[in-house]
Amino acid sequence: MAKKKTKTSKTSSSKKLPSFKVSNQQKIIFGSLLMLISIACVIAFISFFSTWQQDQSLLKEFGDRQAEAKNWLNKFGASISHLFIYKGFGIAAFIFPVLLFQTGFYLFLNKSSKQLINRWFWGIIVSIWLAIFFGFFADDAPLLGGVVGFEMNDFLRAYIGVIGVVLLLLFIFITYCVARLGITPQKIKSLFLTTQEEFKAAFKSNKVKAEAETNTAEQQEEETKTAAINYATDADTTSDVDIENSFEVKIAEEESPAVSTKHPSNTEEKDDELKIEVEKVEEEKEESDNLSDRLVKDFGEFDPKLALSNYKFPTLELLNDYGSGSITINQEELEENKNRIVDTLKNYKIDISQIKATIGPTVTLYEIVPAAGVRISKIKNLEDDIALSLSALGIRIIAPIPGKGTIGIEVPNKKSTIVSMRSVIAAKKFQNAEMELPIAFGKTISNETFVVDLAKMPHLLMAGATGQGKSVGLNAILTSLLYKKHPAEVKFVLVDPKKVELTLFNKIERHFLAKLPDSEEAIITDNTKVINTLNSLCIEMDNRYELLKNAMVRNIKEYNAKFKARKLNPNDGHQFLPYIVLVIDEFADLIMTAGKEVETPIARLAQLARAIGIHLIIATQRPSVNVITGIIKANFPARVAFRVTSKIDSRTILDSPGADQLIGRGDMLYTQGNDLTRLQCAFVDTPEVEKITDYIGGQRAYPDAHLLPEYVGEDSGTGVDIDISERDALFREAAEVIVIAQQGSASLLQRKLKLGYNRAGRIIDQLEAAGIVGPFEGSKARQVLVTDMAALDQLLSNE
């Protein structure tokens, strides 16, 4: 029904509106008329209160022209006031001229009628409410509630009693406050005050009430009203435009301060604005919310370990405890050595003012303070003599000890103590190490656990003669990382040409190892495959640099932190990057067989890979200059030397002598570019490594080893039909070498043409395809099918 009504009213208004819209002036005129009628009503109503008794008798003589009423608007005023106030709603009748005025005003300004309907609805509700309310006082003041008020009040009282009527009025009042004024509990206090004011205003006068009402509605109306009153008073047609203009100006003025008015709860329109404003604030908040922050709030930080969240780190019980770990001090030996040092120096007229001993696991350091005037170089030159008098191997003289002002003489203990891996792993220093890739190497001469960060080294070069502890050292490094790092955080690329040293790590392939996509074995034992792996690592390096560039970070640590904070979108190729540690056990062998082809990618990786988390550990037996070339040395500031056989080797690896005087079995020197630190490497035996790898290997793993990018290498094809255009640039030269030497071997080409293993092998395949050499015959060199140079020329020109 209601819908229908509104529909019909809408259609009728839409039918009428065009006629109004024919001329905007008509609307203004009609609007003005309504406003003037409302003003007339207010005037009549006001005067009614003082004249109603005198005019009452005249009401029936409306048609009598002679009869004169006291009302300011005469008989019309008296009649209309009597109808609205006395017979109608009493004092609440003032609301009707106010509503009429507003209607006229809306027409005048051609404003939307939506709010007007709302105003009329609530206006009528308020009138009824007031009429019923004042109905209580009908006996004393019948004009307050009017006949309608009295009758409604009386009717309700007959059914629900006085209390019921009061409660009903209270309910309507609350409904009005909540639905119309949008009052929240917080606003109740101020709302009561405002309502009181409204009532006061209503009692005061018709005009004041109207103003109060418009005040609560909107400032604009208030201004308009004043202007309209002026307009009506002046009755000047020319001022029409001025008023219009002044309205417009005022509207513009009103709109901006409306946002900042401090009485938003007073009016419906301000209420609406307030609500909208609140919504806007929320929207803004949402917009300012960072997507990554929201993701982190919803899902938490990205956890790279989630895929293997139940992974258990290896326990200390898997490692053996070699002895108590504490060093037994042999007082006799100490005294003896001290006396010998003092005597030897005395023989060379060197006086000592003080001597102090620090006992380490394998060596004891005697620190001497020479008497004034003794030249340090004199003591240094006596190294061999002191060694002779102590009849001990591996004496090292440090003159002076950096930062101490003393001279150190390191003398090996007669009975050395094994530094167990267990003791260094259990050490607080290692357990609490806040490092990216912590490595517990062993113990220093003062029996302190020595922990370094591989990520800071950033690459490590290891050298030592055979049987001096390199493999144990590598195992100690890998064990340290296994004890500290989750499979998601670090991956190993293991190269083991000796084929036996690192095989145990095969068991943790799907946890910790990385390999090429097409390779079966994760541990590389074939030198030819190393080149592909190194080149693949170079591609990985380039890819990672690209990712870092896109993420606008400088290193892997910042990148992973950003990724964990969900600031990088995986859809853009971003992913959590594990550290990659490349371990090459016998580098000399690799250089011998592959030459430049491995040196170049190794040098590239060593130069650039530090920032993107690829770290190299290279071990070699032969630290000769053709193995550890200048370019490699320059990029490996961190070096470890086990015992080497000559001073030259020591200089090659450490740039200083000392490694030749070590005593072997894990006795080592470590440098990271400046000082040398003598360490006893932690000992971890093969069965221990086996236990650890079994422990890790027995746990749930990733489906496959970490896959490195594919490298489409220039693999030597074994097919016989190789295209002539694909032949190597050195093909002809190689053919000549082979024919002259009458020996079809790749190593001959490597030597004569200074080629890498791969390229030489490839040329041999091409020579086979060309019919110059015969097929592969195992360990024997291939048969050369062309007897001399003339035959070779003929063969090649016929192609």
Ligand SMILES: Nc1ncnc2c1ncn2[C@@H]1O[C@H](COP(=O)(O)OP(=O)(O)OP(=O)(O)O)[C@@H](O)[C@H]1O
């Ligand atoms: N830190 C150590 N503490 C005690 N003994 C050690 C230590 N390191 C090595 N050794 C002893 O030295 C032996 C040889 O060590 P390792 O196999 O590591 O030598 P290597 O340098 O790798 O030799 P190669 O180059 O021939 O493989 C070990 O079997 C062990 O007995």
